[in-house]
Amino acid sequence: MPEPANALQRLHVHLNETRLLGSISSALYYDQNTVMPAAGAEWRGEQLALLASQIHARQSSARYAELVGEAEAELEAETKAELGPSVPTERRRNLQLVRLELERQRCLDPALVASLARAQSKGNALWQTARRHNDFPTFAPALAELIALRREQAGQLAAAEAVPRSPWEVLAQPFEPDISKTRLEELFSPLKATLPGLLEQVAAAPAQQGGLNEAAAELPEAEQESLCSELLNSWGYDPARCQRSRSAHPFSCTLGPQDFRITTRVVPGQPFSSFLATAHEWGHSLYEQGLPRSTDHYFPWPLGEATSMGVHESQSLFWECRVARGRAFAARWQPRFVAGAGGDPWGGVDGFWRALNPMRPGPTRVEADELSYGLHIVLRFELELALLEGGLPVADLPGEWNRRMVELLGLRPASDSEGCLQDIHWAEGLFGYFPSYALGHLISAQLAAAMQRQIGPIETHVAAGQERVVQQWLAAHVWPLGRAVNGEELVEQVTGERLSAAPFLSYLEAKVQQLLASAHH
Structure with missing residues (x-):
């Protein structure tokens, strides 16, 4: 297939391939927290580390920087040609956000990115064991490693911040932009x-x-599962686009523009836990399903992401x-x-x-x-x-x-x-x-x-x-x-x-x- 002549379209292709890699990583994460056997944790860590390295390489490469620069120049040329009113503000905002993320990624050492992915996978596996057996000392070294790596990451990312921020504030930016x-x-x-x-x-x-x-309010597990399904169905659950599974900790994730997942858990002695967790996670998923992923700013573009x-x-x-x-x-x-x-x-x-x-x-x-x-x-x-x-x-x-x-x-x-x-x-x-x-x-x-x-x-x-x-x-x-x-x-x-x-x-x-x-x- 020939490369698009339009700079914005070339950037779109690159972003789409990066998003595909990210969605593969998300699918592996979903699998790790739902059905993956515990013995698979080490290999899963290697898989996620490889993907994280490849994604970071794409997001910080010279070629990507060229694509962003070309798209920015194309936008400015259109504006100078007195087409300003016809240039969508969405495109300008998308490019601003793409540039911000590019500068952040270029600050990061690729070795640190891979180390973090491995440490996250290891931390997840050790946490599940430690939590199950009430054994904090087993988990403590993994937590100490993650803190050290995140401090190092914050130090590298600080160079891309427009205003001075503390290490914690730097790490909080992806979750809550501009927070202090x-x-x-x-x-x-x-x-x-x-x-x-x-x-x-x-x-x-x-x-x-x-x-x-x-003591008398116990609901059988099968009843709790049935209630969760009934709740989802009454709130617009579409099995063609959505899936609910079980995990140690309830969460929601999006694997693709038409692939939305949530997880729940049944807690013994707490008859409302799974029902309320389902309401909570479905709220996340409804938001994901309602984000602006039209043709103009489809799945790869930042405007299609959550506000915060x-x-x-x-x-x-x-x-x-x-x-x-x-x-x-x-x-x-x-x-x-x-x-x-x-x-x-x-x-x-x-x-x-x-x-x-x-x-x-x-x-x-x-x-x-x-x-x-x-x-x-x-x-x-x-x-x-x-x-x-x-x-x-x-x-x-x-x-x-x-x-x-x-x-x-x-x-x-x-x-x-x-x-x-x-x-x-x-x-x-x-x-x-x-x-x-x-x-x-x-x-x-x-x-x-x-x-x-x-x-x-x-x-x-x-x-x-x-x-x-x-x-x-x-x-x-x-x-x-x-x-x-x-x-x-x-x-x-x-x-x-x-x-x-x-x-x-x-x-x-x-x-x-x-x-x-x-x-x-």
Whole structure:
């Protein structure tokens, strides 16, 4: 096939081939976390390291730099020829983002890229074993290696940053473009100031917990699987484009423009865990399916990517918390859960709703209620800073985790498995990711407030089984923006206001009052 004459098209071909390699890597990752036998971990690490090296080589090569430069020159020539208004702003933004990523990749040592891929694969495998056996010392050397490699990576990437950033801030940029520690502390301070008081308020009202007989609320695994499938089907799951599997940690990933995967897990003794995790991961997938991947900026182009992980998490948390944990949703699904449990251990709809919203701190982030979730993220954010920039030794992590857990949430994990080993993120060197979860809560609340001003109460649509109306609003206002803006710009563009913790805290305060009131009826 002859090479395209148009510079933009030549760049498109290169980007498409790079994206193909990336999707192969994602497919191997999905396999590793779902069905790959444990003994395959070492070879999988070599496979992923080879792909990472090849992708980095393509993203930092002289030929790629030439292609980007030619496309930029072509764009400027069109603009100078007084065709400026006809040159899509999307093309200019795509090239800006491509240039930024090129400069970042050119800063990286190829040997470091391969070492990181191997360390991530090894860390993932060791974490799964360590978590299963409550054996932090087995995992500690892998974590120390990942921290050292990420510090080295941050040092290399700093040269491509337009403004000075700390090592943690540099590593956070791929997840939350333009974020800073100062801004996060500004957004998180109200959470630290307000959430403990709300937790104390709930704890002082034991009747709020009265609706759940946990011992009698066991749902057979087959029933949980069936409920997850029914939920997905009611929310637009298309088996021709989507697949759900099981993994140690729920996640969502996109393997191609028409290939969307999610995973869930069944947790013994927690009848809602897989159902709520399915709602959460499907929220991620809906966002991925709604990103702007038209002909003009198709799968290879940056504009077809998520705005930020904070926006990504806002979508998953919206469906999990605002919808699936809502009173209207509880009223619709309570009869189905009663049928699955062979009785009603929840004592009616209100009891079932309170069971979906236990509002009491627990040790595990993915099972956390909306009140304590933000504090879980503050804990991880502060520990990441301590590990990467504050000199905290890896060996001291379990003790420091437990100390801060008591300080923030008033409880101590029973083991490292439900403490510092509970999340997969550090096992893959994903430092800078965790704050996006809390940002997701803030963004979700602010978007929901704007949504309700336009289409009326979300609960009204959910009560009528019309979640499609909610999806349509998000598809019109949030999903198409892609990388045209960063997370905070998206919030301001959609809501007309700067991102703040206030809408989230107002929502929580109102929900707490409603839950407490429901316990007295």
